Amino acid sequence: MAVIKTKGVEKTYNPDKIPVRALKGVDLEIAEGEFTAIVGPSGSGKTTLLNIIGGLDRPTGGYVEVGGEDISQMSDNELIDFRKEHIGFVFQAYNLIPVLTARENVEFVMLLQNRSKAERDARVKELLHAVGLEDKLDKRPSELSGGQQQRVAVARALAPKPTFILADEPTANLDSASTANLLDIMARLNREEHITFVFSTHDQRVIDRARRVVTLVDGVIDKDERRE
Amino acid sequence: MIPILSWRNIWRSPTRSAVVITAVALGIWAAIALSGFMTGIMKSYVRSAIENSVGHLQIHAPEFTEEYELKYYLPDVQKVAQELESLPQIAAYSTRTVTNGMASSSKGARGVMVKGVEPQQEAAMSAIDDKLTEGEFFPEMRGNGVLIGAELADKLNLKVRSKLVLTFQDLNREITAAAFRVVGIFDTGNAPFDGGTVFVERADLNRLLSPQGDTAAVQGALAHEVAVLLKDVQQVETTEESLQDALPGLDVKTYREVSPDLELYESQIQNVSMIYLVVIMLALVFGIINTMLMAVLERIKELGMLMAIGMNKAKVFTMILLEAVLLGLVSAPIGLLLGYLTIWYVGENGIDLSAYSAGLADYGIAQVIYFEIDPQVYWQMAVGVFVTSVLAAIYPALKAIRLKPVDALQHV
Structure with a gap:
């Protein structure tokens, strides 16, 4: 079953002045458990596509379904709630909350979801163990390396038990060892727990590990290759 | 969180x-x-202001507070005194005869308010006795003593034992004048008050205000004002009400009403x-x-x-x-x-x-x-x-x- 489905998705910036068509009708289906990289040169529209399937932006044409729900017409507040329950974000610059510890960063979204304390505590330990940071529970982001911060970000993205994880250039700021480590963790989570990952990336190391690579060129899908 | x-x-x-x-x-x-x-x-x-002479409450004949005429004296001072003695919240009171007049010395003359007071009562009611910088507070056996403020002493060049002539109207509207001897000089820190108020003994003032022919009773009973000091300033309003009820026909006012400036x-x-x-x-x-x-x-x-x-x-x-x-x-x-x-x-x-x-x-x-x-x-x-x-x-x-x-x- 497709967890993400886009049909004829278009995005035009500045429609009234000098229109820029970033997406020109994208049809894409991503099934549960896929490990997909969206690639393409700068300006190809991959960040725009990611923002739209992540519910951060709305298409100007077509529609987007996540988990069977059309999110393209939702209000801002509905989108916030939808993202909280269904989408886990991993950002290029980690974007952890600097004043919270690793444990608190992971716990934060679950607090927004009003999960019980027992459930939160258990899940924080489980997730930070899964990303190999069980000994860094009480460290703040400033006390962690880039790779460690990004692993905390992955744990945070997983915390709300989302429908899928959206990772925007997750390895762009990481060295090779950290990148390999992070990719290992994500691949394992994907393999063992069937978590769906969607990346946008330039990084060949990520592309090499992806099981599906969608190439965008000038706002349309140019290639869609699956590897097993 | x-x-x-x-x-x-x-x-x-x-x-x-x-x-x-x-x-x-x-x-x-x-x-x-x-x-x-x-x-x-x-x-x-x-x-x-309260200490210097206003007190917390004042009792007058209603007309007096409007016109300050000598003839509007309190009709029955004894009754007022009895009523005040019966109230436990009263700390002290002072019966006064009040008139406006002129104080003259060899240096000049100034308009003053002359307050005739019972020394013991006044000492208990106001703080004038504590604010004497020179002289004494109405030493005994001395007729026609006057207490003046430092400001007036300065303006009229007066010292303790200096002679001061007070001129005012008597009850018959005749001008009368008498020589007084400065027995004390007070300094309250309030220049307008110190320059415009003098205290004399009530008996002396009443004698001058009631010319021959007036009865001794009138002399003894003549008073325009009773200033009252309470034990607790919080009781001003309630005491005003109870006194007003007990003394119909008289005007009982709080210090705020007596001195709207306050x-x-x-x-x-x-x-x-x-x-x-x-x-x-x-x-x-x-x-x-x-x-x-x-x-x-x-x-x-x-x-x-x-x-x-x-x-x-x-x-x-x-x-x-x-x-x-x-x-x-x-x-x-x-x-x-x-x-x-x-x-x-x-x-x-x-x-x-x-x-x-x-x-x-x-x-x-x-x-x-x-x-x-x-x-x-x-x-x-x-x-x-x-x-x-x-x-x-x-x-x-x-x-x-x-x-x-x-x-x-x-x-x-």
Whole structure:
């Protein structure tokens, strides 16, 4: 079953002045458990596509379904709630909350979801163990390396038990060892727990590990290759 | 979690937070100290007026307070005295004969209010006896003694034992004059009072006011005013009512009614204090807005991330609001404590304004001001800071929730 489905998705910036068509009708289906990289040169529209399937932006044409729900017409507040329950974000610059510890960063979204304390505590330990940071529970982001911060970000993205994880250039700021480590963790989570990952990336190391690579060129899908 | 997040957020820039906390604390301190100073001045003025002769309550014939004519004396002084003796809340009272006249010496003449008093009663009722700088308070066996103020002594070049001629109308509207001997000079610090009031013995004044032919009874009973001092100023209103009920046909007035300037002064000081308070709070509003705006603008990306991962606008708004309120909550106790200590210290030791005393005395204000404060001011300040913080946070918080996560996340 497709967890993400886009049909004829278009995005035009500045429609009234000098229109820029970033997406020109994208049809894409991503099934549960896929490990997909969206690639393409700068300006190809991959960040725009990611923002739209992540519910951060709305298409100007077509529609987007996540988990069977059309999110393209939702209000801002509905989108916030939808993202909280269904989408886990991993950002290029980690974007952890600097004043919270690793444990608190992971716990934060679950607090927004009003999960019980027992459930939160258990899940924080489980997730930070899964990303190999069980000994860094009480460290703040400033006390962690880039790779460690990004692993905390992955744990945070997983915390709300989302429908899928959206990772925007997750390895762009990481060295090779950290990148390999992070990719290992994500691949394992994907393999063992069937978590769906969607990346946008330039990084060949990520592309090499992806099981599906969608190439965008000038706002349309140019290639869609699956590897097993 | 949001309160924890807000609390930690305000310590991200410790210096910036410390600056705004200091500003708010100093603002609170300044407002309290100012209020203490002004209340101190006001109370000193009112207290000195009460002590100098007004008392807490005064009883007159109704017509007397309108026209101040000699003929409007109290019809039955004995009854008033009996009534006052029966009330436990009365500390002292003084029966007075009052007239306006002219005080002349070899140097000149000045209009004065002549108050004929029973020395013992007056000493208990007012503080004039304590404020003598020279001479004695009506030494016994001495007819026609007069107490004058330092101001009048200066203007008329009088000393203790100097001769002073008082001229006034008697009950028959005839001009009468008599020589008095200065027995004491008082200095209340209130120049208008010291320059315009003299005290003589009531028996002496009554004798002069009631020319031959008047009966001894009239002489003994002639009095225009009974000034009353209470044990507790809080009982002014209730005592006024009970006395008014017990003495129908007479006019019982509180010090505020007797001297409307006191009431005006009290209310003006309160108004001015409130204006200062509002001005200080306004300044603080802009200080807090500035700080909170900086705090929001420097974490646009983070706010975008928070909204991206599911923190709704109400929670973001609350977080920013809470940051401002927490800043206020840290500042307020510091400011309140500083203010309290200042009021306590200056309340005990006073602040010496003698360098400006000439000007102050002209307005009837003492040279040493002891800060006093209505404890309500502390609450007003606490509530004021809370409201100020909330108001100041609204604009930055609105700015935060208007961010679009997709744009905010791109912010560099």
